[in-house]
Amino acid sequence: MAATVLVVEDEAKIRELIRRYLEREGLAVLTTGSGAEALTMLDTHPIDLIVLDLNLPDVSGETVAAEVRLRTPVSTPILMLTAKSTEADRIRGLELGADDYLTKPFSPRELVLRVQAVLRRSGTSHGTTARTSFGDGTVVIDEDRHDLVVRGQPVDLTPTEWSLLIALAGTPGRVYSRVELINRLRGYEFEGYERTVDSHVKNLRHKIELDPHDPTIVETVLGTGYRLGLHRDQ
Ligand code: CA
Numbered sequence: 001m002a003a004t005v006l007v008v009e010d011e012a013k014i015r016e017l018i019r020r021y022l023e024r025e026g027l028a029v030l031t032t033g034s035g036a037e038a039l040t041m042l043d044t045h046p047i048d049l050i051v052l053d054l055n056l057p058d059v060s061g062e063t064v065a066a067e068v069r070l071r072t073p074v075s076t077p078i079l080m081l082t083a084k085s086t087e088a089d090r091i092r093g094l095e096l097g098a099d100d101y102l103t104k105p106f107s108p109r110e111l112v113l114r115v116q117a118v119l120r121r122s123g124t125s126h127g128t129t130a131r132t133s134f135g136d137g138t139v140v141i142d143e144d145r146h147d148l149v150v151r152g153q154p155v156d157l158t159p160t161e162w163s164l165l166i167a168l169a170g171t172p173g174r175v176y177s178r179v180e181l182i183n184r185l186r187g188y189e190f191e192g193y194e195r196t197v198d199s200h201v202k203n204l205r206h207k208i209e210l211d212p213h214d215p216t217i218v219e220t221v222l223g224t225g226y227r228l229g230l231h232r233d234q
Contacts, residue, residue, distance in 0.1 A: 035059030122159035135230030177225040
């Protein structure tokens, strides 16, 4: 079944342009110009990804993003659209839980690539990996089922946080630089802001660390990058 994308954009021209390009890729597309209506649609339709304009006339994109995080049991990925282009705004979007960020004006082709990349990251992998356990069962990852259990509790991650954790868990103890992590998170060329990695790591830590300020799972290696601080269980 085709993935369903909800496009939330108040400018009709841009909204219809996005719809046309996404439908051409075989995706099912729902659209609205209202943040409030977007939230209602989330409750009534299965949505795989939200393309969300930050600047909406009623409920702001920030509020919609925060509500999405609260309402959906499995975090629905968000691709944020904005006219703002400073790095601070980009970081803010990512802190709100957006999985990717596109600054207007953007090329429709670029948007399609990003949508496909986010959907790929959030999709279930078709490998045959079994459950992998780390740190004497502290962290258990099931790549096939996209399940994460930390200290016995299931944890929901955004697709980007999930990819980050999977990258680090690839070789526990090995230090991954920010640039390397950016390359692993993006399936295509991306102007990599290293601070965006820090931002995702921060969000990830809040979900999985006992003390996000004294992390033992995703460790910082000063001046170098990050590593998984747990060993892989036999
Ligand atoms: Ca707008």
